[in-house]
Amino acid sequence: MIDRRTFATRAITASLAASLAPNLFSASTNSSNSDVRLGFIGVGGRGTGVLETLLEMEGVQFPAICDVIGKNLAQAQKLVEESGRDRPEAYLKGPYDYRRLLERDDLHGVVIATPWRWHIPMSIDTLNAGKAVACEVGPANSTEECWELVRAAEGSPASCMILENACYRRNMMALLNMTRQGLLGDLLQCRGGYLHDLRKRIILGKGTGVSLPTGGDYRTRQNQIRNGDIYPTHGLGPLAQILDINRGNRFVSLSAFATKSSGLQTWTNRNLPSDHPAQQYEWAMGDVVTSIIQCQNGENVVLTHDCALPRPKSFGWQIQGTLGIYNEEANGIHIDGRSKGHQWEPFEKYQSEFEHPVWQRYQKIGIRGGHDGADFLELSAFVEMLRQDKPAPLDAYDMATWMAITPLSEQSIQLGGQPVPFPDFSDGKWRNREPSFALT
Amino acid sequence: MIDRRTFATRAITASLAASLAPNLFSASTNSSNSDVRLGFIGVGGRGTGVLETLLEMEGVQFPAICDVIGKNLAQAQKLVEESGRDRPEAYLKGPYDYRRLLERDDLHGVVIATPWRWHIPMSIDTLNAGKAVACEVGPANSTEECWELVRAAEGSPASCMILENACYRRNMMALLNMTRQGLLGDLLQCRGGYLHDLRKRIILGKGTGVSLPTGGDYRTRQNQIRNGDIYPTHGLGPLAQILDINRGNRFVSLSAFATKSSGLQTWTNRNLPSDHPAQQYEWAMGDVVTSIIQCQNGENVVLTHDCALPRPKSFGWQIQGTLGIYNEEANGIHIDGRSKGHQWEPFEKYQSEFEHPVWQRYQKIGIRGGHDGADFLELSAFVEMLRQDKPAPLDAYDMATWMAITPLSEQSIQLGGQPVPFPDFSDGKWRNREPSFALT
Numbered sequence: 077m078i079d080r081r082t083f084a085t086r087a088i089t090a091s092l093a094a095s096l097a098p099n100l101f102s103a104s105t106n107s108s109n110s111d112v113r114l115g116f117i118g119v120g121g122r123g124t125g126v127l128e129t130l131l132e133m134e135g136v137q138f139p140a141i142c143d144v145i146g147k148n149l150a151q152a153q154k155l156v157e158e159s160g161r162d163r164p165e166a167y168l169k170g171p172y173d174y175r176r177l178l179e180r181d182d183l184h185g186v187v188i189a190t191p192w193r194w195h196i197p198m199s200i201d202t203l204n205a206g207k208a209v210a211c212e213v214g215p216a217n218s219t220e221e222c223w224e225l226v227r228a229a230e231g232s233p234a235s236c237m238i239l240e241n242a243c244y245r246r247n248m249m250a251l252l253n254m255t256r257q258g259l260l261g262d263l264l265q266c267r268g269g270y271l272h273d274l275r276k277r278i279i280l281g282k283g284t285g286v287s288l289p290t291g292g293d294y295r296t297r298q299n300q301i302r303n304g305d306i307y308p309t310h311g312l313g314p315l316a317q318i319l320d321i322n323r324g325n326r327f328v329s330l331s332a333f334a335t336k337s338s339g340l341q342t343w344t345n346r347n348l349p350s351d352h353p354a355q356q357y358e359w360a361m362g363d364v365v366t367s368i369i370q371c372q373n374g375e376n377v378v379l380t381h382d383c384a385l386p387r388p389k390s391f392g393w394q395i396q397g398t399l400g401i402y403n404e405e406a407n408g409i410h411i412d413g414r415s416k417g418h419q420w421e422p423f424e425k426y427q428s429e430f431e432h433p434v435w436q437r438y439q440k441i442g443i444r445g446g447h448d449g450a451d452f453l454e455l456s457a458f459v460e461m462l463r464q465d466k467p468a469p470l471d472a473y474d475m476a477t478w479m480a481i482t483p484l485s486e487q488s489i490q491l492g493g494q495p496v497p498f499p500d501f502s503d504g505k506w507r508n509r510e511p512s513f514a515l516t
Numbered sequence: 517m518i519d520r521r522t523f524a525t526r527a528i529t530a531s532l533a534a535s536l537a538p539n540l541f542s543a544s545t546n547s548s549n550s551d552v553r554l555g556f557i558g559v560g561g562r563g564t565g566v567l568e569t570l571l572e573m574e575g576v577q578f579p580a581i582c583d584v585i586g587k588n589l590a591q592a593q594k595l596v597e598e599s600g601r602d603r604p605e606a607y608l609k610g611p612y613d614y615r616r617l618l619e620r621d622d623l624h625g626v627v628i629a630t631p632w633r634w635h636i637p638m639s640i641d642t643l644n645a646g647k648a649v650a651c652e653v654g655p656a657n658s659t660e661e662c663w664e665l666v667r668a669a670e671g672s673p674a675s676c677m678i679l680e681n682a683c684y685r686r687n688m689m690a691l692l693n694m695t696r697q698g699l700l701g702d703l704l705q706c707r708g709g710y711l712h713d714l715r716k717r718i719i720l721g722k723g724t725g726v727s728l729p730t731g732g733d734y735r736t737r738q739n740q741i742r743n744g745d746i747y748p749t750h751g752l753g754p755l756a757q758i759l760d761i762n763r764g765n766r767f768v769s770l771s772a773f774a775t776k777s778s779g780l781q782t783w784t785n786r787n788l789p790s791d792h793p794a795q796q797y798e799w800a801m802g803d804v805v806t807s808i809i810q811c812q813n814g815e816n817v818v819l820t821h822d823c824a825l826p827r828p829k830s831f832g833w834q835i836q837g838t839l840g841i842y843n844e845e846a847n848g849i850h851i852d853g854r855s856k857g858h859q860w861e862p863f864e865k866y867q868s869e870f871e872h873p874v875w876q877r878y879q880k881i882g883i884r885g886g887h888d889g890a891d892f893l894e895l896s897a898f899v900e901m902l903r904q905d906k907p908a909p910l911d912a913y914d915m916a917t918w919m920a921i922t923p924l925s926e927q928s929i930q931l932g933g934q935p936v937p938f939p940d941f942s943d944g945k946w947r948n949r950e951p952s953f954a955l956t
Contacts, residue, residue, distance in 0.1 A: 261782060262778045264775040264778060264779070264804050264825065265803075265806070273858060329932065329933065333810060335704040335815055336704065336815070338701075338814075342839070363704045363705075364705040366816070368771075368773045368808070368933065373776075374775060375776070376773055378806060378818070382836075385704065385837070385838060385841065387858075388846075388850055388859055396804065396825060398778050398779050398826075400826060401826065405843055405845040405846040406845040406846065408828070410826060410828055411826075418713060418827075418829050419828055492935055493769065493771050493810065493935040494934060495771075495933040
């Protein structure tokens, strides 16, 4: 890693980061020269990847890192030191030691990349400690918890950002650009989801964090005890931006439906010995969970969670308006009057024509980091949000709204598919809030 | 047309028809040599196409044809005469003259290809007159009407077949073959629908049948007064066969969701003069109607109606099980252990390997007729059902179940997406009925 971080790279990186700004706003910036100091909670598989991406950036320090696993923490300290930065102080005294980290007075913000059930409680504690939050994605444990998050954010001087990298994907930013320009007309329906064959991962765990005594890890456990859309934000985030959710529009109700659970047991039977502990697991999670979310302005979103069956990975995105449609599975787009009648055109053609300005700049300096560059963009936005003391581009209202899909879908499934009201976490502010994400 | 109907063709055609049998059962047959005598109600655009396909078959006579439009009827008479058959008697005295046709004692069956709202009432009258029904697809007016159809069919010596040509499509029959062989494992979710840019057709009407005084035709009218899935059967029919609906499985509830209505007005504004009558139309129909149907055995079906927006035509079929998935938009299939990890394979490869036996025979004699040959297959099945006095391959329970989607989705949409119970039109018989369609 150290080889890639030359002075030249650093300088360019800082220049991109400046150009991204909190809302990826401006090409010029009034950023100060003082370093951004981040605490870090959770350096398992995903946390380490996030840390490595942040280490690519100039002017970011890591005084304190917390994890419950010594090996993970030691590796993270080593990565920071090898980057030429000071060795972070370790917080390793059990699951609540992160609260001691939050007491430090030298941190601007805290990155949270722990098992899912800790995300919102840790974010709330961080906001209450007056420090900004960058929290990885996942499900909420309850809608009450989402309300607490919103109240903590509203009562804190610090900002809260959800690290939804899908919002920064190149194709979705071009599509955001296109929909804002009216290419697809009035929007009617969006579709998306998380469609990813994770059978082995769910059943056996990934082994990069805490393993459960009963086998597997937090994702295993969530599949054992919950039946709802437990990973809603990747599919939903970019669609929520396109639909101006919490900024002139809002979700008003959600209905969810689960199939029976059959995929994980089938995989276990076919791939593990008959005396393997996983043969005894019981799975609460339906193999395919489909949610329909109705919007204030008359659109709806069909959201899918589908991780226990064999299939090519996809976000299943479709965006459909009065003048056009994009469909990810077909890799196609059709625009009234531009496309030949009843035919898809390859999306690539439109990708370059409607490249989002942020991505135009990003390509010039070179795309880097995980998830096709999206991770680097989102983390740059967080760092610049701190540097310029601006609002979060994806904020606590977004985080509460997207993560609340999980408990809401669980409720609707338990009620046989009855629609449940969608809480207005903005308490009416959605009416006057303006779209801000990635405006240039 | 006459040029193609040589003696040789006829002989081959008869042989195929025999091989299809009512349930596309057997390669041999005990069919009698007596002609099948059909009445025909409705010879507009679709009716004429159906008639032309039937005229390709040997041993089918058309003693009586009914329509409310003289020009359509005269053309149909001419087509029959030109085929070398006797000139049909015309029934032209208004919308109820078909009842006089039903009084004839020389008809084995009646083909119904009228505007949608007449389909079930005419089918009921036909069954009550003791004559078999071949009815074109469309929506039911009410669930009560579907019950009446089922009671008429149960009380009649004659059979009732819904002309759902999608069930006879080559790809869907291969997929039926594959799912019956277990290639996709236990099924979890199926998706499908009718996704067809019909904006011009809906707004202006097609002009092949009765035009409304207010402009447009029956399809225009349905879009003006209904908000539900008004064309459910093409998408649903093949999926219902794959899921053994009414034969070991059944639909238990339905939830439906409509977007706002914006597509038709947008098209009108952009394409018609400001003083065109269509500028004043009001559209009840939401642009995208999404229904989720939950099944007794734990699967569900996501069904879409989407005819008022620009888009390439598709049935949007997806069939997903514990061992594999088919997706029409991706033109791909993925089978656990056969396909490379996380990748689609082109469906064509599987199409030939798992060709349905009916289609193997059909290809040998040459595919013919509309909708890539599916029309000819379905109509052959109807003719052989009559010839061999066998049960209908797609029967009154199927017809009631599929067409009931329309009023059920209307009800659910009116209730804000609440699930509505799905009537068990079979009254419990689904438990013991065996799959029969296209078994060889």
